[in-house]
Amino acid sequence: MQRYFIDNPITDETTEVTLTGNDHHHISRVMRMTPNQKIYIVGSNHQAAILQITAISEEEVIGEIVxxxxxxxxxPVEVILYIGLPKGDKLxxxxxxxxxxxxxxxxxxTTKHAITKWDNKKATKKIARLQKICQAAAEQSHRTVVPYVYDLHSLKDVVERVDDHEHFVVAYEETAKSGENKLLKNMLMEIDMGDSIGAFFGPEGGIHPEEVNQLLNAGDHVKTCSLGPRILRAETAPLYLLSAISYATEL
Amino acid sequence: MQRYFIDNPITDETTEVTLTGNDHHHISRVMRMTPNQKIYIVGSNHQAAILQITAISEEEVIGEIVxxxxxxxxxPVEVILYIGLPKGDKLxxxxxxxxxxxxxxxxxxTTKHAITKWDNKKATKKIARLQKICQAAAEQSHRTVVPYVYDLHSLKDVVERVDDHEHFVVAYEETAKSGENKLLKNMLMEIDMGDSIGAFFGPEGGIHPEEVNQLLNAGDHVKTCSLGPRILRAETAPLYLLSAISYATEL
Known part of the structure; x- marks a missing residue:
């Protein structure tokens, strides 16, 4: 069932919900839904509900929570990915x-080895597009939270954010080459539910050793880690980390 | 360093190696390498070595193992993915x-819900292309084995192969919905190094319940499993499984 994110919270007391704009368009035009059909909706408080459509006008879809x-x-943990701009549409x-x-x-x-550069205009456009992709993927994967895409950061901005997280890992190829493969598992065995994990990934050229040092110096809780013995592409490494975190905390 | 797969084994006794054909083209034309430069080579016995180029002719690259x-x-385990044909270029x-x-x-x-169909001609072409992609990705990720892409199988063929594996998991959305999330972890805690794991994934429309039953009836070691509480797309689920297997067995 398609799901739609609404701007208001959904509580035990919510009975009727009105959808407008893009959601109205998607429900009435793209999905060609009719009264009595059901959709998932997710409130601003992350509460999901099943809504039975009662009326569809030119401007609005009205439904009642069933x-x-x-x-x-x-x-069960918060994961914030810091990604050095990769090439093409990998982001x-x-x-x-x-x-x-x-x-x-x-x-x-923005990192030293990145080939891709965004000026202000490009950044605004790209970030809006990424935010849309996250929204669509959240709907399709039945999430109750839409991931937030931040403005373009410099490495200095990231260093200042390191303390926002209880844990901070830097995926570093040199750590993989050293054969030290236990660091990620050790970190994941120490996390508590609700903790925030920051994770930094370089672009195709990797992270510059100076940048790794800047991050390591930003806090004792910053660690480099390897994601196994194989060399993963820039776009594969974050997916490995998220899968491992899910496996360690949800299964 | 780029790596190339050769057809002969590499042993302590191997001193000189000659590369021809595509590898010669890639080394001499694409990478524009010259004598004294080094490349990785991987033998048919999965032994990797560093080769110092000694001569490049119009037809051959000759080097000595250093x-x-x-x-x-x-x-440390064998993982065979059985994939119901997904749409577009997702495979x-x-x-x-x-x-x-x-x-x-x-x-x-080939599965019931698959929208994509391959006739014999298309299958031959597609499989050759997939094999090439595996070869290139193995070189780039520094693997010593190139994954093998099998011919198109029917579900009946898969049922007959189930006993090739010590463990066989079927990623099934209904198992995810039931909230039973421990099955994959339980399986991975029981594997021995060297075991073979077969894993079946449906196309976008999922696996038909009848197909799930055919697989489950093929052996007591066949289990359905969930890959966490979120709905993963057809192309994301196998990557989650492989990451989880790596995390469980390598880290």
Whole structure:
């Protein structure tokens, strides 16, 4: 069932809900739904519900809540991905797949080795597009939270954010090459539910050693880690991490 | 360093190696390498080595082995993915990413809900293309094994192969919906190194309940499993499984 995110909370007391704009268009034109059909809606408080459509006008879809949904589909920890701008449309693939895999937010970062550069105008456009991709993927994967895409950060901005997280990992190829493979597992065995994990990934060229040092110096809780012995592409590494976090915390 | 797969084994006694055909073209034309430069080569016995180029002619690249590489980058278990034909070029994405994540082989399967159909001619072409993608991804991710892409299988063929594996999991959305999330972890806690894991994934429309039953009836070691509480797209689910297997067995 398609799901739609609304701007108001959904509580036990909510009975009627009105959808307008894009949602109205999608329900009436794209899905060609009719009264009595049902959709999922998700409130601003992340409460999901089943809405039975009662009326569709030129401007609005009106429905009545027939059931609150109680299954929790969100990761029990918060995961914020900091991504050094990769080439082409790889960040779009990351946004879509990371949303399916439960990411909380994505932060695009300018790094030394990145070939891709965004000026202000391009950044605004790209971020709006990524936010749309996250929204669509959240609807399709039945999430109750739409991941937030932050403005373009510099490495200095990331350093300042390190303390927002209880844990901060830097995926670093040199750590993989050293054969030290236990660091991620050790970290995941120490997390408490509700913790925030920051994770930094470089672009295709990797992270510059100076940048790794800047991050490591930002806090004792910052660790480099490997994601197994194989070399993963820039867009595959964040998906491995999210899958591992899900496996460790949800299964 | 680029790596190339050769048809002969590499042993302590191997001193000189000659590369021809595509590898010669790639080394001399694409990479424009010159004598004294080094490349990785991987023998048919999965032994990797560093080769120093001694001569490049119009037809051949000749080099001498300067070091055997001992790091093991292969998953300690064998993972064969059985994939119900997904739409568009998603199988290509799966082949590339699954190779990075350590897959042993990929088996395309015709299923009831699949929208995509391959006739014999198309199958031959598609499989050759997938095999090429696996080869390129194996080189890039520094693997010592190139995953094998099997011919198109029917569900009946898969049922007959179930006993090739010590463990066989069917990723089934209904299992995810039932909230039974422990089955994959339970299976992975029981595997021994060297075991073979078969894993079946449906196309976008999912697996038909009848097909699930056919697989379940094929052996006591066949289990349905969920990959966490979120709905993953057809091309994301196999990547989640491989990441989880790597996390459970390699980290």
């Amino acid at each position: 059931d609150l949904v109680t299954t929790d589909v969100e990761l 779009e693939l990351i946004a879509q797949k990371a949303t399916e895999l439960g990411v909380t937010a994505i932060v695009p970062v | 070091d055997l590489v001992t790091t093991d980058v292969e998953l 290509e994405l799966i082949a590339q990413k699954a190779t990075e994540l350590g897959v042993t082989a990929i088996v395309p399967v």
